[in-house]
Amino acid sequence: MLGKLAGWDDTIAAIATPQGVGAIGVIRISGAQAISVVDGMFPSKSLEAQASHTLHVGLLKEDALVLDEVVVALFKAPRSFTGENVVEISCHGSHYIQSQVMESLSRRGVRMAKPGEFTQRAFLNGKMDLTQAEAVADIIASNTEASKKTALQNIRGGFSSVLKELREELIKFSALIELELDFSQEDVEFADRTALFDLLNRVSVQVSKLLQSFRLGNVIKNGVQVAIIGKPNAGKSTLLNALLNEERAIVSDIAGTTRDTIEEVLNINGVLFRLIDTAGIREHTSDIIESIGVERSLAKMREADVVIYLFDITTTTPEELSIEQAKLAAANIQYVMVGNKADQVKERNENAAEHVLYISAKENSGVDELKHRLFNLTVSDEWNSDNTIVTNARHIDALQKVEKSLYDIRNGLQEGLPGDLVAIDIRSCLHYLGEITGEVSNEDQLDFIFSKFCIGK
Numbered sequence: 053m054l055g056k057l058a059g060w061d062d063t064i065a066a067i068a069t070p071q072g073v074g075a076i077g078v079i080r081i082s083g084a085q086a087i088s089v090v091d092g093m094f095p096s097k098s099l100e101a102q103a104s105h106t107l108h109v110g111l112l113k114e115d116a117l118v119l120d121e122v123v124v125a126l127f128k129a130p131r132s133f134t135g136e137n138v139v140e141i142s143c144h145g146s147h148y149i150q151s152q153v154m155e156s157l158s159r160r161g162v163r164m165a166k167p168g169e170f171t172q173r174a175f176l177n178g179k180m181d182l183t184q185a186e187a188v189a190d191i192i193a194s195n196t197e198a199s200k201k202t203a204l205q206n207i208r209g210g211f212s213s214v215l216k217e218l219r220e221e222l223i224k225f226s227a228l229i230e231l232e233l234d235f236s237q238e239d240v241e242f243a244d245r246t247a248l249f250d251l252l253n254r255v256s257v258q259v260s261k262l263l264q265s266f267r268l269g270n271v272i273k274n275g276v277q278v279a280i281i282g283k284p285n286a287g288k289s290t291l292l293n294a295l296l297n298e299e300r301a302i303v304s305d306i307a308g309t310t311r312d313t314i315e316e317v318l319n320i321n322g323v324l325f326r327l328i329d330t331a332g333i334r335e336h337t338s339d340i341i342e343s344i345g346v347e348r349s350l351a352k353m354r355e356a357d358v359v360i361y362l363f364d365i366t367t368t369t370p371e372e373l374s375i376e377q378a379k380l381a382a383a384n385i386q387y388v389m390v391g392n393k394a395d396q397v398k399e400r401n402e403n404a405a406e407h408v409l410y411i412s413a414k415e416n417s418g419v420d421e422l423k424h425r426l427f428n429l430t431v432s433d434e435w436n437s438d439n440t441i442v443t444n445a446r447h448i449d450a451l452q453k454v455e456k457s458l459y460d461i462r463n464g465l466q467e468g469l470p471g472d473l474v475a476i477d478i479r480s481c482l483h484y485l486g487e488i489t490g491e492v493s494n495e496d497q498l499d500f501i502f503s504k505f506c507i508g509k
């Protein structure tokens with residue numbers, strides 16, 4: 053399969069650091085010729101004669117022209133990120149210098165790398181499986197402790213090892229079935245069916261746990277959408293500002309101040325929350341712009357992972373409140389009821405409803421408790437467990453097919469299907485597991501996955 057990929061054995065280079073900023077720019081080169089090519093530009097010593105994983109300071113030259121004073125790092129095949137010879141040139145952060153170096157490399161037959169090509173080579177050379185390669189892209193995109201942590205776990209083979217266990221269980225299973233096949237000619241009693249079902253149950257439980265983890269996985273990768281919903285003047289914009297600790301949204305005592313939705317991100321305990329302040333919802337408005345705003349608020353409410361239903365405790369009756377709560381529950385929306393302007397009410401006994409969090413957005417009281425509740429409601433107990441969390445939609449897709457095959461296997465066994473037919477379902481189950489790790493893959497799929505990386509990765 054390696055040889056089929058066009059140009060897999062040529063030497064590639066890319067600028068690995070961001071353009072236009074930074075004190076140092078790193079150019080990464082990978083391929084059989086990486087060391088000899090850079091050696092030809094580095095007159096002060098023979099790089100080819102140096103050991104792997106060593107650093108060398110010297111002038112980088114194009115004939116008589118000095119390109120820069122650089123640090124060169126050497127990684128000799130197979131001990132490198134890609135498994136090929138790798139050289140990293142750290143030059144000064146100037147865009148001009150980096151372009152000159154890239155030009156010299158290209159004159160020496162080195163090709164510009166495509167997005168993700170270094171990681172693709174690492175995968176093709178067996179340095180990592182597909183889930184690890186995908187985790188490389190995830191860690192670059194990570195912007196919170198949670199997303200970094202999961203990506204790093206997966207780079208280090210966390211998810212792969214879980215899949216490997218599943219695979220081994222299934223192979224055991226298929227061995228038991230084969231055994232049965234061998235004996236079936238002689239009309240011998242079937243292999244122990246209870247053992248088969250036990251094994252099948254174990255694998256099914258593991259797969260369904262992985263599938264369930266995606267809700268959290270998605271939260272970790274994309275954040276939690278939180279819509280702040282309520283009547284005009286409930287104090288939604290004041291609450292947004294209090295949550296962000298910043299005067300982000302316009303606040304006024306005029307009902308209908310917020311016209312369009314405002315979105316801002318907030319980090320709670322390492323998880324990203326996407327807060328959405330919306331236009332206050334009232335049923336009868338003659339203002340066209342306001343009514344468009346209300347439509348958007350309702351749309352945001354339906355899209356949200358969780359809704360903060362904010363109401364003004366000085367104007368909201370318990371009857372109104374239970375109507376709103378019933379609407380949210382009926383729409384199957386996860387919500388927190390929050391009573392605002394607690395600073396206006398000394399005694400709350402009569403007004404107090406169950407499961408309502410009372411705050412004062414204006415005086416910033418109860419806001420930390422609200423953050424706490426948002427976190428508990430959406431991220432919950434799974435968070436601190438060491439369970440593997442699936443964050444990738446492609447993996448979920450394959451795991452669903454695995455689950456379907458497991459279902460077919462179970463049915464087959466229950467209906468007394470011949471062993472060779474059950475074996476077909478087992479094979480397809482193993483196939484879908486292999487799709488996740490990349491043991492089974494096709495070029496188009498790989499190109500698609502790696503094309504989403506940035507250049508230099």
Ligand SMILES: Nc1nc2c(c(=O)[nH]1)N(C=O)[C@@H](CNc1ccc(C(=O)N[C@@H](CCC(=O)O)C(=O)O)cc1)CN2
Binds near residue numbers: 132
């Ligand atoms: N300068 C630099 N920093 C970097 C990277 C890089 O490629 N270059 N990485 C790129 O993502 C990450 C680190 N990942 C790396 C993974 C493996 C190897 C490596 O040389 N592996 C060899 C040798 C291991 C050893 O001798 O201990 C190997 O696996 O055989 C290097 C970096 C983040 N920081």
Ligand SMILES: Nc1nc2c(ncn2[C@@H]2O[C@H](COP(=O)(O)OP(=O)(O)OP(=O)(O)O)[C@@H](O)[C@H]2O)c(=O)[nH]1
Binds near residue numbers: 303310311412
């Ligand atoms: N006393 C008191 N007033 C508050 C509190 N929160 C908000 N307000 C006041 O209530 C009024 C409305 O606040 P906003 O934050 O603009 O309300 P909103 O829900 O965003 O209103 P619209 O965008 O018009 O739907 C302003 O005068 C705020 O100062 C609070 O906790 N206590």
Ligand SMILES: [K+]
Binds near residue numbers: 284305308310
């Ligand atoms: K207002």
Ligand SMILES: [Mg+2]
Binds near residue numbers: 289301303309310
């Ligand atoms: Mg507002």
